[in-house]
Amino acid sequence: MSRSRKSASFIPFLPFKSIQSSIFFTFSCLILITVMVISLNSYRLSVDAVETNSQSYVQEIIKQVNSNIQSYIDNMENISMLAMTNKDVKYYISNNSFISKGDRRPYEKRISDLFQAILYSRKDISAIMVFGYNGFSVSDRRITLLNPYTKLENQSWYKEAKSKGGQSVISPPHVQNIIQNEYRWVVSLSRELKSTDGIRGEGIFLVDLNLSIINDICSKINMGKKGYVFIVDNSGNIVYHPQQQLLYSNLRSEPIVKAAGAQSGTSFTVDDDKGKRVYSVQDTNFGWKIVGVAYTDDLIANEGTIRNSILLYAITGILFSLLLSLFLSYRMSKPLRILQRDMKKVERGNFDVRTNIEPINEIGQLGRSFNLMLAQIKNLMEEIIDTQESKRKSELMLLQSQINPHFLYNTLDSIIWMGEQKKHEEVVLMTSALAKLFRASITKDKELVPIRVEVEHITNYLLIQKMRYDEQLEYEIDISPDIMHYKTLKILLQPFVENAIYHGVRNKPEPGKITIRGREQDQVIIFEVEDDGMGMTPEQLEDIWTVHDKQQKTKTTSGIGIGNVNERVKLFFGSMYGIQIQSEPEEGTTVTIIIPKIKE
Amino acid sequence: MRIQRATLLMTIIFIASVVYIILYFKLFIPTPEQEHNITVILKEHNIRSDFWQTVSAGAEAAAKESGVNITINGPLQETDIDAQIRLLEEVLEQKPQAVVIAPINDDRVTAEMEKIQEAKIPLVIIDTPVSQNSAPALVSNDHFTAGMQAGKVTLEQTKDSPKSVIISDFVNSGVSAEREKGVRKALLPFSQSVYGTYYNSDSEERAYIIAKTIMREHNDLNAIIALNESAALGAAKAIKDANKTGLIKLISFDTSVYEIRLLEEGTLNATVVQQPFNIGYLGVQTVLDLLDGKKVKPVTYTNSIVVTKENMYSPENQKLLFPFIDK
Structure with missing residues (x-):
C-alpha cells in the first residue's frame, strides 16, 4: 500500500485510482470530443449547404424576374420596330405639308388602328404614341388630348430619345402625364424616328408599359416571408423598390451603390440590425440591375431547428455513450476486480x-x-508442514526410544543385587524383561504396533518395576481382548506408568496400585492409567502441561514429558485425539489416552 | 452470464432506439415559430381613400419586413364612429398581440382604447392624437411643422410680402388648428400678413363663397392658405373665376387628383403633403418595438413635403402624389 501513491494510476496524467474510472474518463473524453467535433461540423456543413442552396435559389428567381421583364421590354422594342417601319407613320411625320386636317385624317386613323390592334393584343402596354417634329401627334386613342400643362420637350423620355439619335431609350418608372386626365405609372420606351434616308430625325415614338406589370412580377415572387426584389439602374438610381417612400425619407437604407457596382450573377451578404440577408444581382441588357433580397433566417427557416436537433442528437449521443462507456469500463475492469478481491x-x-x-x-x-x-x-x-511434522515425529521417536539411564542403572543395580542374593531365576526374569524392553525400543522400523505388542511391552516394564519395588507396587492390566489387534503408537503407555510409579506410588508410605485399562468406545480406543498415589494439586497438574510448553531440555528427570506424548498422539492421529489427566491430591491420578481405531 | 449480458445490451439498444424515435418525431415536426399578430384599425378603410390606403400599404410593408401577420380594418367612412367602436370591441375579444389605431376623435373611441390598454395589449396611435390620461405612443404627421412649411412657401411665393387669409374646416379640428398655428408662426414676423381665418365646414361651396368674399374685401390679397382639400378646391374655383390665377397664390395641404390638376395648371401653387406610407410603417414598427419590450418615443413625427408644379414629377414626389402603381 505504501507504493500506492507512486502507482496511483496506470496512465500518469489520469488522476484515478481505479482502472474503471480511468477507462471511463478516457472513453468519455474521446466520445465528448468526437461528438462535439462531428456535431459542430455537421451543423456548419448543413447550414452552409442550405445557405448555398438558398443563394442559388434566389439567383434562379432573379433570373426568372429578369427574363420576364426582359420579355416585356423586348416586346416594346418590337412594337417600336413595327412603328419605325410603318409607311403611314413615316409619311405622317415626314416633313411634308398636309394641306388640311382632312388630308391628315386617314393617316391618323390608320396609324391609330394599328396601335389599337397592338394594344388589344397586349394588355401590358398602356399607350403607344408618335410625336412628329412637325407638331402632329397620333396615338392609339381615337382622339388624342394632350395635357395642356405638360411640355413635351421637358419630358425626360422625349429629351433622351432625341439625344440618342435612333436608339431606343428605356425610362425609369414615372407617372405619364402627357395625356390629359391620365396619370399612369409606366415605363416608357422611346426612340427617334428617322426619315427615309436615315439621317434626319422626324419624330419621337413612345410605348408605355404599365408599371403594374413589373410591380406584379416583383411583388409576386416568393423569397421567403420578408424577401423582395428591387431594381436599380447603372448610375445607382432606384428604378423600383417596394418601399421607395421609406428610402426617399431615409427611414430605410439599401446598399444601392454596392448593388449597382456588383457583377451580374453575383451575390453579397449584408448583416445589420434588419437581419442577415443575401443580395443577388442580375443585369438586364437595357441597363437595369435586378436585385433580389432574401433574408437568411427566412430561407433557412429551419436553421434553428437544425441547430436544436443537432444539439439534441449530440446530447443524446453523449449520454448514451457515457452510459455505454460506464458499462464497458465496468465490464472491462470486472475481472481485474475479481482478481484483486481473490488476492x-x-x-x-x-x-x-x-x-x-x-x-x-x-x-x-x-x-x-x-x-x-x-x-x-x-x-x-504442505510439503514444508509434512517435513516439519515428520522431523518432529522422528525427534519424538528418538526421545521415546531412549531408555531412561536411571531406570537402566536401577534395574542393573537390582539385577546385580539379586545376583549377589543368588536369586538366579529372578535375575533371568528381569534380564529377559529388560532385554525385551530394549528390543522394543530399538526396533525403529515401525511406529505403530498392535496393542498386543504394547501390552507386552508395558507388562515387561511393570515386571521389572515390580521386582524393584516389590511390596510397594501393585499393578493390574485390564485390556479388552477385542482391541488387541488394533494398532497403537509404540511405547505409548510407558511414560504414564513411569510417572505413576515415580510421582504417585513411590512417595506413598503404604503400597500403591497402578491399574491399566484399555477398551473400545464407539470409534475410539481409550486407555486409562490409574494410580492411587499422591495425586496432584491443580497447580501441579498445570505444571505438567506448562513444562511441556517449554523447551524439552529443561526437564530430563522423567525422560519424556507427558506433553510430548500428547503432541506425538496429536501429530499421528489428529488434534481430536490426545491425553486427559484427572488428579486429586492424596487420592490418585487417572490419565486417559484416546486414540483412533486403526486396524491391522 | 452470457444471457445476462445479452439482455443488458438489448435493453440499452432498445432504450436508445426509443429515445431516438421520440426525438426524431419531436424534432422534425417543425415547431411553429411564435408569430406576432397585429391588428391595425384605420379611420377609413376604403379603396377610394388614397391616404388611408397608403397608410395601410406602409403598415403592410413594416409587417412584411418583420415577418408578422397583420390585419388591417377600418370603417368605410371616416365619420362612422360606431363602426370603429365595433371594430375595437372585436379587437378586445380577439386579443391580438398588438394594436395600431387611427382613432376617430370621439370619447367612446377613447374609452374603447383605454379598455385595450387595460387588457395590456400594446397600443400605438397613428395620425390623430387623442387627449387621454396615459396616452399611448403616437405616430403622426407633424402638422405644426407642416403649417410652418406652408407659411414659408407662402412667403416665397409672395416675395416676403404676404397678405393672406386662412381657410380652415372646423374650429375644433385638431389637425387644422395645428396647421394654422404653424402657418401663423411662419407669417408672424410680417405685419398684416394674415387677414383672418375662415371656416368652410369642409364644404367646397362655402370655401368658394368665402374666397370670393375675401377677394372682394381685400384688394391686396395675394395668398390663400387652404388647410384642407375642400377649402383648396373652393378657393381655386374662386380664383379661376376671378381670373386671378397666379396673382393670388393658393397654398394647400394634402393631395388628390383634383389638387394635382390644379397644381399642373398653376392655380394651386404649392401643397404640403404628408407621408402616409411612413405613418403606417412607423406605426407598426413602434408597436413591434413595444412588443419586443423596447422603449419607444411617446411621439414620433413624420415629415411633410412641399410639392410645387416644378417638383411634382420628381421621383420622390411622384411617389407621394401617385402612391399607387395600379391605378
Missing part, C-alpha cells in the same frame, strides 16, 4: 481460493496463472 483473500491467508475469471483474455490468463501459482504455493507449504 486480498490470499493475503489474509486463505490458500484455498481459486479465482474464476470468465473471458480467456490477458486477465483470464493472469487469473489462471494466479491459480497455478496458488496451488504450487499450497503444495510447497
Whole structure:
C-alpha cells in the first residue's frame, strides 16, 4: 500500500485510482470530443449547404424576374420596330405639308388602328404614341388630348430619345402625364424616328408599359416571408423598390451603390440590425440591375431547428455513450476486480481460493496463472508442514526410544543385587524383561504396533518395576481382548506408568496400585492409567502441561514429558485425539489416552 | 452470464432506439415559430381613400419586413364612429398581440382604447392624437411643422410680402388648428400678413363663397392658405373665376387628383403633403418595438413635403402624389 501513491494510476496524467474510472474518463473524453467535433461540423456543413442552396435559389428567381421583364421590354422594342417601319407613320411625320386636317385624317386613323390592334393584343402596354417634329401627334386613342400643362420637350423620355439619335431609350418608372386626365405609372420606351434616308430625325415614338406589370412580377415572387426584389439602374438610381417612400425619407437604407457596382450573377451578404440577408444581382441588357433580397433566417427557416436537433442528437449521443462507456469500463475492469478481491483473500491467508475469471483474455490468463501459482504455493507449504511434522515425529521417536539411564542403572543395580542374593531365576526374569524392553525400543522400523505388542511391552516394564519395588507396587492390566489387534503408537503407555510409579506410588508410605485399562468406545480406543498415589494439586497438574510448553531440555528427570506424548498422539492421529489427566491430591491420578481405531 | 449480458445490451439498444424515435418525431415536426399578430384599425378603410390606403400599404410593408401577420380594418367612412367602436370591441375579444389605431376623435373611441390598454395589449396611435390620461405612443404627421412649411412657401411665393387669409374646416379640428398655428408662426414676423381665418365646414361651396368674399374685401390679397382639400378646391374655383390665377397664390395641404390638376395648371401653387406610407410603417414598427419590450418615443413625427408644379414629377414626389402603381 505504501507504493500506492507512486502507482496511483496506470496512465500518469489520469488522476484515478481505479482502472474503471480511468477507462471511463478516457472513453468519455474521446466520445465528448468526437461528438462535439462531428456535431459542430455537421451543423456548419448543413447550414452552409442550405445557405448555398438558398443563394442559388434566389439567383434562379432573379433570373426568372429578369427574363420576364426582359420579355416585356423586348416586346416594346418590337412594337417600336413595327412603328419605325410603318409607311403611314413615316409619311405622317415626314416633313411634308398636309394641306388640311382632312388630308391628315386617314393617316391618323390608320396609324391609330394599328396601335389599337397592338394594344388589344397586349394588355401590358398602356399607350403607344408618335410625336412628329412637325407638331402632329397620333396615338392609339381615337382622339388624342394632350395635357395642356405638360411640355413635351421637358419630358425626360422625349429629351433622351432625341439625344440618342435612333436608339431606343428605356425610362425609369414615372407617372405619364402627357395625356390629359391620365396619370399612369409606366415605363416608357422611346426612340427617334428617322426619315427615309436615315439621317434626319422626324419624330419621337413612345410605348408605355404599365408599371403594374413589373410591380406584379416583383411583388409576386416568393423569397421567403420578408424577401423582395428591387431594381436599380447603372448610375445607382432606384428604378423600383417596394418601399421607395421609406428610402426617399431615409427611414430605410439599401446598399444601392454596392448593388449597382456588383457583377451580374453575383451575390453579397449584408448583416445589420434588419437581419442577415443575401443580395443577388442580375443585369438586364437595357441597363437595369435586378436585385433580389432574401433574408437568411427566412430561407433557412429551419436553421434553428437544425441547430436544436443537432444539439439534441449530440446530447443524446453523449449520454448514451457515457452510459455505454460506464458499462464497458465496468465490464472491462470486472475481472481485474475479481482478481484483486481473490488476492486480498490470499493475503489474509486463505490458500484455498481459486479465482474464476470468465473471458480467456490477458486477465483470464493472469487469473489462471494466479491459480497455478496458488496451488504450487499450497503444495510447497504442505510439503514444508509434512517435513516439519515428520522431523518432529522422528525427534519424538528418538526421545521415546531412549531408555531412561536411571531406570537402566536401577534395574542393573537390582539385577546385580539379586545376583549377589543368588536369586538366579529372578535375575533371568528381569534380564529377559529388560532385554525385551530394549528390543522394543530399538526396533525403529515401525511406529505403530498392535496393542498386543504394547501390552507386552508395558507388562515387561511393570515386571521389572515390580521386582524393584516389590511390596510397594501393585499393578493390574485390564485390556479388552477385542482391541488387541488394533494398532497403537509404540511405547505409548510407558511414560504414564513411569510417572505413576515415580510421582504417585513411590512417595506413598503404604503400597500403591497402578491399574491399566484399555477398551473400545464407539470409534475410539481409550486407555486409562490409574494410580492411587499422591495425586496432584491443580497447580501441579498445570505444571505438567506448562513444562511441556517449554523447551524439552529443561526437564530430563522423567525422560519424556507427558506433553510430548500428547503432541506425538496429536501429530499421528489428529488434534481430536490426545491425553486427559484427572488428579486429586492424596487420592490418585487417572490419565486417559484416546486414540483412533486403526486396524491391522 | 452470457444471457445476462445479452439482455443488458438489448435493453440499452432498445432504450436508445426509443429515445431516438421520440426525438426524431419531436424534432422534425417543425415547431411553429411564435408569430406576432397585429391588428391595425384605420379611420377609413376604403379603396377610394388614397391616404388611408397608403397608410395601410406602409403598415403592410413594416409587417412584411418583420415577418408578422397583420390585419388591417377600418370603417368605410371616416365619420362612422360606431363602426370603429365595433371594430375595437372585436379587437378586445380577439386579443391580438398588438394594436395600431387611427382613432376617430370621439370619447367612446377613447374609452374603447383605454379598455385595450387595460387588457395590456400594446397600443400605438397613428395620425390623430387623442387627449387621454396615459396616452399611448403616437405616430403622426407633424402638422405644426407642416403649417410652418406652408407659411414659408407662402412667403416665397409672395416675395416676403404676404397678405393672406386662412381657410380652415372646423374650429375644433385638431389637425387644422395645428396647421394654422404653424402657418401663423411662419407669417408672424410680417405685419398684416394674415387677414383672418375662415371656416368652410369642409364644404367646397362655402370655401368658394368665402374666397370670393375675401377677394372682394381685400384688394391686396395675394395668398390663400387652404388647410384642407375642400377649402383648396373652393378657393381655386374662386380664383379661376376671378381670373386671378397666379396673382393670388393658393397654398394647400394634402393631395388628390383634383389638387394635382390644379397644381399642373398653376392655380394651386404649392401643397404640403404628408407621408402616409411612413405613418403606417412607423406605426407598426413602434408597436413591434413595444412588443419586443423596447422603449419607444411617446411621439414620433413624420415629415411633410412641399410639392410645387416644378417638383411634382420628381421621383420622390411622384411617389407621394401617385402612391399607387395600379391605378
